[in-house]
Amino acid sequence: MSSSARRTILNAAPESARVRWLLISFFLLSSSLNYLDRLLLASLAPVLKAEFHLNDLGYGNLVAVFAITYALCAPVLGWLMDRVGLTPVASLAVGIWSIAGVATGFARSFAQLFWARLALGVGEAGGIPGTGKAYGTYLLPKERALGAGVGQLGISIGSLVAPLLAAWALRRGHWQWAFVIAGCCGFIWIAGWWLLDRRFPVRPPMDKRSSGARSVLRDARFWRLVIANFLAMAGYTLWTYWTTLYLVGRFHLTAEHANRAFAWIPPLGGTAGALLGGYLSMRWIARGMHEVPSRLRVCLIMGLLALETIVVPFLPSPGLAAAGIALSYFFIAAGSTNLYTLPVDIYGAQRAAFAVSGLVASYGATTFVFNPLFGWTIERFHSYLPACVLAGCLPLAGYSLIAGLKRSSA
Numbered sequence: 001m002s003s004s005a006r007r008t009i010l011n012a013a014p015e016s017a018r019v020r021w022l023l024i025s026f027f028l029l030s031s032s033l034n035y036l037d038r039l040l041l042a043s044l045a046p047v048l049k050a051e052f053h054l055n056d057l058g059y060g061n062l063v064a065v066f067a068i069t070y071a072l073c074a075p076v077l078g079w080l081m082d083r084v085g086l087t088p089v090a091s092l093a094v095g096i097w098s099i100a101g102v103a104t105g106f107a108r109s110f111a112q113l114f115w116a117r118l119a120l121g122v123g124e125a126g127g128i129p130g131t132g133k134a135y136g137t138y139l140l141p142k143e144r145a146l147g148a149g150v151g152q153l154g155i156s157i158g159s160l161v162a163p164l165l166a167a168w169a170l171r172r173g174h175w176q177w178a179f180v181i182a183g184c185c186g187f188i189w190i191a192g193w194w195l196l197d198r199r200f201p202v203r204p205p206m207d208k209r210s211s212g213a214r215s216v217l218r219d220a221r222f223w224r225l226v227i228a229n230f231l232a233m234a235g236y237t238l239w240t241y242w243t244t245l246y247l248v249g250r251f252h253l254t255a256e257h258a259n260r261a262f263a264w265i266p267p268l269g270g271t272a273g274a275l276l277g278g279y280l281s282m283r284w285i286a287r288g289m290h291e292v293p294s295r296l297r298v299c300l301i302m303g304l305l306a307l308e309t310i311v312v313p314f315l316p317s318p319g320l321a322a323a324g325i326a327l328s329y330f331f332i333a334a335g336s337t338n339l340y341t342l343p344v345d346i347y348g349a350q351r352a353a354f355a356v357s358g359l360v361a362s363y364g365a366t367t368f369v370f371n372p373l374f375g376w377t378i379e380r381f382h383s384y385l386p387a388c389v390l391a392g393c394l395p396l397a398g399y400s401l402i403a404g405l406k407r408s409s410a
Contacts, residue, residue, distance in 0.1 A: 019200050020138045024147050026196055027134045030094060030189055031154030034127035036162050036182045037101040037120060038066070042241045043166035043263065044175050046248050046255040052110045056245075060375030063241050064368045065114060069121030071364025077126035078133075078357025079213050082350065086133050087197045091190045093126025098186025105179030125364070128340070129357040136344040136352030142285040144344055146278035148337045153274060156333075159267035163244065163259035170256045213354045216347055222358055224401045229339055230362040232299075232398035235309050235332045235391030237367045238374060239266055239325050246325075246384055251318045262322040269326030270333040277302065277334030281341075291345045293406040295338035296399075302335035303399045309392030313385045328391070335395060342405070 041048065041063070049059055081089045100119035107113040128151070135147030169178035216222050243266055247258040277298050284294040309328040315321045343355035370390075377386040 023138050023196065023200060024135055024150055026189075026193055027131045028150050028154035028157070030090070030127060030193075031131055031151050032158040032161070033094070033182065033186050033189060034097065034124050035155045035158030036165070037097055037158075037179070037186070038124060039159055039162035039240060040101075040166055040178050040182060041066075041104070041117065043163040043244050043259050044170070044178065044255070045241075045245050047170065047175050048113075052113060054110075056375040056379050057372065058375075059245075060371040060373075062114070062117060063371040066117045066121040066124075067364045067367030067371065069118050069364075070125045071361040071368060073122045073125035074129060074357040074360035074364060075213075075354065078129035078353040078355075078360070081126070081129055081133050081353035082213070086130060086137065086353070087194065090126060090130040090133075091193065093123050093130065094186045094190050095123070097123030097127075098183045099123075101183030101186070102180050103183075105176035105183070121364070125357075125360060128360045129353040132340065132344055132356030133349075133353035135341075136349035136356075141291050141345065142282055144291075144341045146275075146282050148274070148278055148341045150278075151274075151337075153271050156267040156271035156274065159240070159270065160264045163263035167256050167260040170259075213351070216351055216355055216358070221346060221405055222343070222355065224405065225339070225342055226358045226362040228398035228401040229336075229359045230366050230398070231394040231401075232303070232332070232335060232339060233363045233366045234370050234394045235306060235328055236336065237363070237370055238387055238391045239329055241367075241371055242374060242384075242387075243325060247318055247321065250313075250321065250384070253318060258318070262318050265322040266325040266329045269328070269330040273302070273330035273333035274337045276330075277337040278341075280334075281338050290406075292342065295342050295345065296403065296406050298338045299335045299395075299399050299402070302331045303395035306331040306335070306395045307392045309388050310385075312388050313383060332395065335399075339398075339402075342402070346405075 045059055048054070054062065077089060077093055097120050100116050100123055103116040103119065104113065107116055131151040131154075132148075135144050135151070139147045165178045165182065166175070169175050244255060244258050244263045247253055247262055248255055251258075253262075280298050281291075281294040284297065285291055289297075306328065308324070308331065312321060312324040312328060315324045340356060340359055343359060344352045347355040374387045378384060
């Protein structure tokens, strides 16, 4: 961010620091709704598999449908945010995914469910690029990873609420209510953000010299980040979509019991990891370390610790399994927070949405590729061990691709 942009932010209001974090916190809410709408499918998977006659591979393919539209639409929405503006495009994205979430609750056939989840992928593709644009716009460089941690906190809140809302709906005999309630909350967010944006129009000036997406696409660093994220997020997509199914299948629990008692625990690990990852890089930057090396140091440490994922299938009780999954979430989220901040460090606020959208697209590709693979290995080997080995080892493989960026200028 240029010095003039930084002065624009700091001089925007007498209470500028509080205003900036208020604006970022509102995107915490959008992240929560994004993952709430998304993860209700995972929390209700045992019921939906029975109602729509799906096996594990079929469920993996249903997740993949969402993922491919998510991956394809993220760069488009990110580019639009950089060109048109954060507020109109983010509001459009939230509106699309909210309508799709409500439509999921009204699905009466697999075809209807299929199209609702496809539409959900279109809208939710704008969620993380919008959050990246927000903390690239409103936060100082040293604060960005902590801002990304706040965004991860929102993701974790949505991940935590999804199984609890699913359990509540199942207890009342209407799983559809969970999707309808979650979808309606998105329209409330749109109204609130427009009011807040009008009250505090805090924006840095556009630098037309650096606003194009072509320069990002021509940069080899961008593609290293995209591929590294594709590998590193395998564990994230595993626990995002398979936690409830794992607890139900491994320990013979009901879906309601698994969601109410255990499935909400792992997102707490993700929240703690994201905040710690953001705090660590912020502290190292405050002590004089450059932004990029500080992010990479966290990615390396957390990639090593993520090898713990391999032991999860050997844990003998649902409580211990939930704790092991929470630790895996912790390490993956701590690294992910810094990985998603690197494009903002390197390309600046003017190209933040598009640069981050590349990582969002790669995560969509991760979800598209790995969920059918997980479904196949689970059915083939009757075990989650192969999936956990992949999820535990790939973050380090991803880090190896971006380790050289520490010599890069942000």
